[in-house]
Amino acid sequence: MVMMDAEFFAFEDLTWQTVPPPVRHPVPAAYVPDLEVGDEVTIGVPRRYFIDGQVLLRPERRLVEFPGDGELHESVAVCAPIHYWTWRVSQDRNPVMQWWPADYAWVYRDALPPEGTSVESEEASSNVEASSWLERVRLDADSPPVLRPVTARDAGALTGRALRSRNAAGEWFWFVGASEPLDVGGDICVRVVPQPHWWLHQVGYYPELQGKVRSLPLHRLFAYA
Template identity: 30%
Template structure:
């Protein structure tokens, strides 16, 4: 389980995830989405399929991330909920205009409009109080990937602070089948929570 990235590289922050109404996005198949209604609240960790029209209403089939990865593995069918397109937003990557998203800290800095799906800005893993189970952006020499989950809290290897991560598909497979994932020890300054 050697380190898979260069300790001396300090990358710029990854993109911000901005919710865009599903009706304004051309291709939403397999996209990560936010679902909700003003006055109620918001759900994350969902995937969308291509919209359908039923009785003149555009509906978006939604499944959980766990069901999405189960279907990707060919381990059974995923049954989607049909949600009105007006209640679905696609998380689109936009360059990080740091510091549009305030760092974690004071509550006053984290206040949002509860009637709009929030923008999700990356937070350095070193600033997150809990990492196990969190989805992270993982920077390697090829750039950022957003399909990793943390399976440890920070630890030290030869003076470097690291976190053990696994690919998200393997994370969900582990939960579903008990098949152990192959972990990578990543430098903490190469990880950003979502």
């Protein structure tokens, strides 16, 4: 009788690939003194709407009169991502920016797990199943919504969308979807690129960036809604 080594039947534990990322909460910029140039900011027009994905262009803050109410506000310098990333590669550009009240600006941060709970178990218990749209109806538009992870498979269109994936060490990385799901060697994947790559290609072709295009399995990608 031939005894088979137990390792012959062993398989790699891939559960880390499907652990959802943490919930994201908006924190008022007025309470975030350590904002750095390049950080993403959501700005809002009071009680009307929000603009996600703005980028902090300068570290300092100024007292600036906001046309919306004619009052002085401590303000942060923000610009559209396309202006920020083109400025990063060409410092002689003059990016279009505006001073926006910190009272009407927010920075999204990952939720912290309850004390005594490991990040791993907290993330694993997150509910990423689609819920009723009625649960997202809000009473007002005074602050941006809490963002919850959803599997990319259930997120709808992925091209141009911010996506998140994690490696075996548990580190989270941000990408932008550059394709819809496609068959790559028999696996269902999505082409993704770093954020700078995506925005720079809105204004030109950068051959040196092509090596940064990656194909990630669909099941490893998450979006937020």
